[in-house]
Amino acid sequence: MLLDVICNLDFHFTPEDLQTALADQGCNMALTTIYRNLPSLENAGIIRRTTFMEEQERGASTYEHIWGKPHHDHLLCQNCGQKIEFQYDALEVLQEEVARQHGFTLLRHHMELVGLCPQCQESAP
Amino acid sequence: MLLDVICNLDFHFTPEDLQTALADQGCNMALTTIYRNLPSLENAGIIRRTTFMEEQERGASTYEHIWGKPHHDHLLCQNCGQKIEFQYDALEVLQEEVARQHGFTLLRHHMELVGLCPQCQESAP
Protein backbone atom coordinates (compact mmCIF):
# COMPACT_ATOMS: atom_id res chain seq x y z
CA MET A 1 0.00 0.00 0.00
CA LEU A 2 2.75 2.39 1.00
CA LEU A 3 4.76 1.37 -2.01
CA ASP A 4 1.82 1.87 -4.26
CA VAL A 5 1.13 5.38 -3.00
CA ILE A 6 4.78 6.34 -3.23
CA CYS A 7 5.02 5.25 -6.82
CA ASN A 8 1.99 7.30 -7.68
CA LEU A 9 3.35 10.46 -6.15
CA ASP A 10 5.02 12.46 -8.82
CA PHE A 11 7.28 14.57 -6.75
CA HIS A 12 9.03 15.24 -3.50
CA PHE A 13 7.05 14.27 -0.47
CA THR A 14 7.36 14.39 3.28
CA PRO A 15 6.34 11.56 5.58
CA GLU A 16 3.20 13.55 6.30
CA ASP A 17 2.41 13.90 2.62
CA LEU A 18 2.52 10.14 2.47
CA GLN A 19 0.12 9.85 5.33
CA THR A 20 -2.30 12.16 3.59
CA ALA A 21 -1.98 10.35 0.30
CA LEU A 22 -2.56 7.04 2.03
CA ALA A 23 -5.61 8.42 3.77
CA ASP A 24 -6.95 9.50 0.40
CA GLN A 25 -6.77 5.87 -0.62
CA GLY A 26 -8.68 4.87 2.45
CA CYS A 27 -5.62 3.57 4.27
CA ASN A 28 -5.03 5.10 7.67
CA MET A 29 -1.45 4.55 8.61
CA ALA A 30 0.19 6.05 11.68
CA LEU A 31 3.04 8.45 11.02
CA THR A 32 5.24 6.28 13.19
CA THR A 33 4.75 3.40 10.85
CA ILE A 34 5.63 5.51 7.87
CA TYR A 35 8.78 6.73 9.57
CA ARG A 36 9.65 3.16 10.34
CA ASN A 37 9.25 2.02 6.78
CA LEU A 38 10.99 4.81 4.94
CA PRO A 39 14.52 3.64 5.75
CA SER A 40 13.81 0.20 4.31
CA LEU A 41 12.51 1.71 1.12
CA GLU A 42 15.55 3.91 0.99
CA ASN A 43 17.93 1.00 1.42
CA ALA A 44 16.05 -0.90 -1.20
CA GLY A 45 16.77 1.92 -3.64
CA ILE A 46 13.12 2.76 -4.13
CA ILE A 47 13.20 6.22 -2.65
CA ARG A 48 15.93 8.71 -1.93
CA ARG A 49 16.05 11.34 0.72
CA THR A 50 16.40 14.70 -0.91
CA THR A 51 16.57 17.39 1.68
CA PHE A 52 17.35 20.69 0.08
CA MET A 53 19.89 22.81 1.92
CA GLU A 54 17.95 25.72 0.65
CA GLU A 55 14.77 24.76 2.45
CA GLN A 56 15.89 22.64 5.31
CA GLU A 57 15.48 25.26 7.98
CA ARG A 58 12.43 23.92 9.82
CA GLY A 59 10.22 21.29 8.37
CA ALA A 60 10.28 17.62 7.65
CA SER A 61 12.68 15.98 5.28
CA THR A 62 11.54 15.10 1.84
CA TYR A 63 11.95 12.03 -0.30
CA GLU A 64 11.39 11.22 -3.90
CA HIS A 65 10.95 7.89 -5.55
CA ILE A 66 13.77 6.95 -7.83
CA TRP A 67 12.85 3.42 -8.69
CA GLY A 68 13.50 2.96 -12.38
CA LYS A 69 14.43 6.58 -12.88
CA PRO A 70 17.90 7.57 -14.06
CA HIS A 71 20.11 9.56 -11.71
CA HIS A 72 19.37 13.25 -11.65
CA ASP A 73 20.01 16.39 -9.66
CA HIS A 74 17.85 19.41 -9.03
CA LEU A 75 17.56 22.98 -10.04
CA LEU A 76 15.56 24.91 -7.49
CA CYS A 77 13.88 28.29 -7.75
CA GLN A 78 14.58 30.26 -4.62
CA ASN A 79 11.46 32.31 -5.15
CA CYS A 80 8.68 29.88 -6.00
CA GLY A 81 10.30 26.70 -4.80
CA GLN A 82 9.83 24.96 -8.11
CA LYS A 83 12.14 22.01 -8.56
CA ILE A 84 13.45 20.83 -11.86
CA GLU A 85 15.24 17.58 -12.42
CA PHE A 86 18.18 17.52 -14.71
CA GLN A 87 20.85 15.21 -15.86
CA TYR A 88 24.07 16.53 -17.25
CA ASP A 89 26.77 14.00 -17.82
CA ALA A 90 29.59 16.46 -18.32
CA LEU A 91 29.07 17.60 -14.75
CA GLU A 92 29.40 14.10 -13.45
CA VAL A 93 32.55 13.62 -15.42
CA LEU A 94 34.08 16.71 -13.91
CA GLN A 95 33.12 15.60 -10.44
CA GLU A 96 34.95 12.37 -11.06
CA GLU A 97 37.90 14.44 -12.14
CA VAL A 98 37.91 16.47 -8.95
CA ALA A 99 37.75 13.34 -6.88
CA ARG A 100 40.60 11.80 -8.81
CA GLN A 101 42.74 14.87 -8.28
CA HIS A 102 42.42 14.32 -4.57
CA GLY A 103 42.91 10.59 -4.72
CA PHE A 104 39.29 9.93 -3.82
CA THR A 105 37.07 7.23 -5.19
CA LEU A 106 33.81 8.95 -5.90
CA LEU A 107 30.75 7.07 -4.70
CA ARG A 108 27.98 9.60 -5.06
CA HIS A 109 27.21 13.25 -4.75
CA HIS A 110 24.58 15.70 -3.70
CA MET A 111 24.11 18.73 -5.87
CA GLU A 112 21.52 21.42 -5.78
CA LEU A 113 21.56 24.45 -8.03
CA VAL A 114 19.66 27.41 -6.68
CA GLY A 115 18.46 30.30 -8.75
CA LEU A 116 15.46 32.01 -10.22
CA CYS A 117 13.17 30.30 -12.66
CA PRO A 118 12.14 32.14 -15.83
CA GLN A 119 8.78 33.23 -14.40
CA CYS A 120 10.23 34.54 -11.17
CA GLN A 121 12.91 36.48 -13.02
CA GLU A 122 10.20 38.45 -14.74
CA SER A 123 7.99 39.04 -11.76
CA ALA A 124 10.85 40.01 -9.43
CA PRO A 125 13.70 41.43 -11.46
CA MET B 1 34.10 37.22 21.42
CA LEU B 2 31.97 34.87 19.39
CA LEU B 3 33.42 36.26 16.21
CA ASP B 4 36.91 35.85 17.51
CA VAL B 5 36.39 32.23 18.42
CA ILE B 6 34.75 31.47 15.10
CA CYS B 7 37.62 32.93 13.15
CA ASN B 8 40.06 30.82 15.11
CA LEU B 9 38.23 27.61 14.42
CA ASP B 10 39.74 25.97 11.43
CA PHE B 11 36.95 23.78 10.40
CA HIS B 12 33.31 22.87 10.52
CA PHE B 13 31.69 23.43 13.85
CA THR B 14 28.34 22.93 15.52
CA PRO B 15 26.74 25.47 17.82
CA GLU B 16 27.89 23.29 20.68
CA ASP B 17 31.45 23.27 19.44
CA LEU B 18 31.29 27.01 19.61
CA GLN B 19 30.09 26.92 23.17
CA THR B 20 32.97 24.68 24.11
CA ALA B 21 35.49 26.82 22.31
CA LEU B 22 34.12 29.90 24.00
CA ALA B 23 34.30 28.24 27.37
CA ASP B 24 37.94 27.43 26.68
CA GLN B 25 38.49 31.14 26.33
CA GLY B 26 36.81 31.74 29.63
CA CYS B 27 33.60 32.99 28.09
CA ASN B 28 30.48 31.16 29.18
CA MET B 29 27.76 31.76 26.67
CA ALA B 30 24.39 30.07 26.72
CA LEU B 31 23.61 27.87 23.73
CA THR B 32 20.48 29.92 23.18
CA THR B 33 22.57 32.99 22.63
CA ILE B 34 24.77 31.21 20.17
CA TYR B 35 21.75 29.97 18.25
CA ARG B 36 20.44 33.49 18.22
CA ASN B 37 23.62 34.95 16.82
CA LEU B 38 24.46 32.43 14.16
CA PRO B 39 21.85 33.68 11.69
CA SER B 40 23.23 37.21 11.87
CA LEU B 41 26.72 35.98 11.20
CA GLU B 42 25.39 33.95 8.35
CA ASN B 43 23.59 36.90 6.80
CA ALA B 44 26.68 38.97 7.24
CA GLY B 45 28.54 36.46 5.11
CA ILE B 46 30.92 35.50 7.88
CA ILE B 47 29.83 31.93 8.25
CA ARG B 48 27.93 29.52 6.08
CA ARG B 49 25.79 26.63 7.09
CA THR B 50 27.23 23.49 5.64
CA THR B 51 25.13 20.58 6.63
CA PHE B 52 26.22 17.50 4.79
CA MET B 53 23.43 15.37 3.42
CA GLU B 54 25.71 12.50 4.12
CA GLU B 55 25.80 13.12 7.85
CA GLN B 56 22.65 14.97 8.61
CA GLU B 57 20.72 12.09 10.03
CA ARG B 58 20.67 13.05 13.69
CA GLY B 59 22.97 15.68 15.05
CA ALA B 60 23.29 19.42 15.00
CA SER B 61 23.94 21.43 11.88
CA THR B 62 27.44 22.57 11.16
CA TYR B 63 28.86 25.85 10.01
CA GLU B 64 32.18 26.99 8.68
CA HIS B 65 33.60 30.45 8.53
CA ILE B 66 34.00 31.75 5.03
CA TRP B 67 35.00 35.31 5.69
CA GLY B 68 37.76 36.20 3.26
CA LYS B 69 37.89 32.70 1.87
CA PRO B 70 37.14 32.03 -1.75
CA HIS B 71 34.10 29.92 -2.60
CA HIS B 72 34.66 26.21 -2.30
CA ASP B 73 32.81 22.94 -2.11
CA HIS B 74 33.59 19.74 -0.26
CA LEU B 75 34.81 16.28 -0.88
CA LEU B 76 33.81 14.00 1.94
CA CYS B 77 35.11 10.59 2.90
CA GLN B 78 32.20 8.35 3.75
CA ASN B 79 34.41 6.20 5.89
CA CYS B 80 36.47 8.53 8.06
CA GLY B 81 34.41 11.67 7.64
CA GLN B 82 37.38 13.70 6.48
CA LYS B 83 36.35 16.81 4.57
CA ILE B 84 38.40 18.38 1.85
CA GLU B 85 37.73 21.77 0.37
CA PHE B 86 38.14 22.22 -3.32
CA GLN B 87 37.56 24.77 -5.95
CA TYR B 88 37.11 23.79 -9.54
CA ASP B 89 36.02 26.51 -11.86
CA ALA B 90 35.10 24.28 -14.75
CA LEU B 91 32.42 22.75 -12.56
CA GLU B 92 30.92 26.12 -11.81
CA VAL B 93 30.91 26.97 -15.46
CA LEU B 94 28.99 23.82 -16.28
CA GLN B 95 26.50 24.53 -13.55
CA GLU B 96 25.87 27.90 -15.10
CA GLU B 97 25.35 26.12 -18.35
CA VAL B 98 22.76 23.78 -16.90
CA ALA B 99 20.91 26.69 -15.37
CA ARG B 100 20.95 28.56 -18.64
CA GLN B 101 19.54 25.58 -20.48
CA HIS B 102 16.54 25.73 -18.22
CA GLY B 103 16.19 29.48 -18.32
CA PHE B 104 17.31 29.85 -14.72
CA THR B 105 19.50 32.56 -13.31
CA LEU B 106 21.92 30.71 -11.09
CA LEU B 107 22.44 32.28 -7.69
CA ARG B 108 24.34 29.65 -5.77
CA HIS B 109 24.68 25.94 -5.35
CA HIS B 110 25.32 23.27 -2.81
CA MET B 111 27.56 20.45 -3.83
CA GLU B 112 29.00 17.62 -1.87
CA LEU B 113 31.06 14.84 -3.36
CA VAL B 114 31.10 11.67 -1.34
CA GLY B 115 33.66 8.96 -1.70
CA LEU B 116 36.58 7.22 -0.11
CA CYS B 117 39.77 9.05 0.72
CA PRO B 118 43.11 7.50 -0.24
CA GLN B 119 43.73 6.09 3.24
CA CYS B 120 40.30 4.53 3.57
CA GLN B 121 40.56 2.94 0.14
CA GLU B 122 43.57 1.01 1.34
CA SER B 123 42.25 -0.02 4.70
CA ALA B 124 38.81 -1.04 3.39
CA PRO B 125 39.14 -2.09 -0.23
Add this chain to the structure above:
DNA sequence: CTGTTATTGCTAATGATATGCAATACGTAG
Protein backbone atom coordinates in the same frame (compact mmCIF):
# COMPACT_ATOMS: atom_id res chain seq x y z
C1' DC C 1 -6.53 -24.02 15.26
C1' DT C 2 -2.32 -22.63 17.97
C1' DG C 3 1.88 -20.92 19.11
C1' DT C 4 5.66 -17.73 17.18
C1' DT C 5 7.20 -13.78 15.02
C1' DA C 6 6.71 -9.41 12.64
C1' DT C 7 4.08 -5.16 12.23
C1' DT C 8 1.26 -1.65 13.90
C1' DG C 9 -0.58 2.23 16.76
C1' DC C 10 -0.38 4.81 20.75
C1' DT C 11 2.02 7.39 23.99
C1' DA C 12 5.90 9.13 25.65
C1' DA C 13 11.04 10.19 25.06
C1' DT C 14 14.62 12.62 22.58
C1' DG C 15 17.33 16.18 20.65
C1' DA C 16 17.86 20.35 18.03
C1' DT C 17 16.18 24.72 17.82
C1' DA C 18 13.02 28.66 19.00
C1' DT C 19 10.46 31.72 22.17
C1' DG C 20 8.68 34.39 26.35
C1' DC C 21 10.16 36.96 29.69
C1' DA C 22 12.57 38.99 33.31
C1' DA C 23 17.31 40.50 34.44
C1' DT C 24 21.31 42.77 32.90
C1' DA C 25 24.53 45.30 30.03
C1' DC C 26 25.11 49.08 26.77
C1' DG C 27 24.94 53.55 24.67
C1' DT C 28 23.67 57.97 24.80
C1' DA C 29 21.64 62.46 26.19
C1' DG C 30 21.86 65.37 29.68
Add this chain to the structure above:
DNA sequence: CTACGTATTGCATATCATTAGCAATAACAG
Protein backbone atom coordinates in the same frame (compact mmCIF):
# COMPACT_ATOMS: atom_id res chain seq x y z
C1' DC D 1 28.83 60.55 36.10
C1' DT D 2 23.92 59.49 35.92
C1' DA D 3 19.40 58.27 34.38
C1' DC D 4 16.78 56.21 30.76
C1' DG D 5 15.57 53.63 26.63
C1' DT D 6 17.15 49.88 23.84
C1' DA D 7 19.53 45.67 22.78
C1' DT D 8 21.43 41.34 24.49
C1' DT D 9 21.55 37.65 27.59
C1' DG D 10 20.18 33.48 30.36
C1' DC D 11 16.91 30.53 31.95
C1' DA D 12 13.04 27.76 31.63
C1' DT D 13 9.86 26.23 28.62
C1' DA D 14 7.71 25.29 24.06
C1' DT D 15 7.95 23.27 19.50
C1' DC D 16 8.61 20.05 15.96
C1' DA D 17 10.52 16.15 13.63
C1' DT D 18 11.91 11.79 14.64
C1' DT D 19 12.60 7.64 17.57
C1' DA D 20 11.75 4.16 21.14
C1' DG D 21 8.84 1.29 24.51
C1' DC D 22 5.32 -1.52 24.78
C1' DA D 23 1.13 -3.74 24.50
C1' DA D 24 -2.30 -5.15 20.92
C1' DT D 25 -2.93 -7.17 16.58
C1' DA D 26 -2.06 -9.29 12.27
C1' DA D 27 0.52 -12.72 9.44
C1' DC D 28 2.15 -17.06 9.02
C1' DA D 29 4.08 -21.82 9.81
C1' DG D 30 3.09 -26.18 11.53
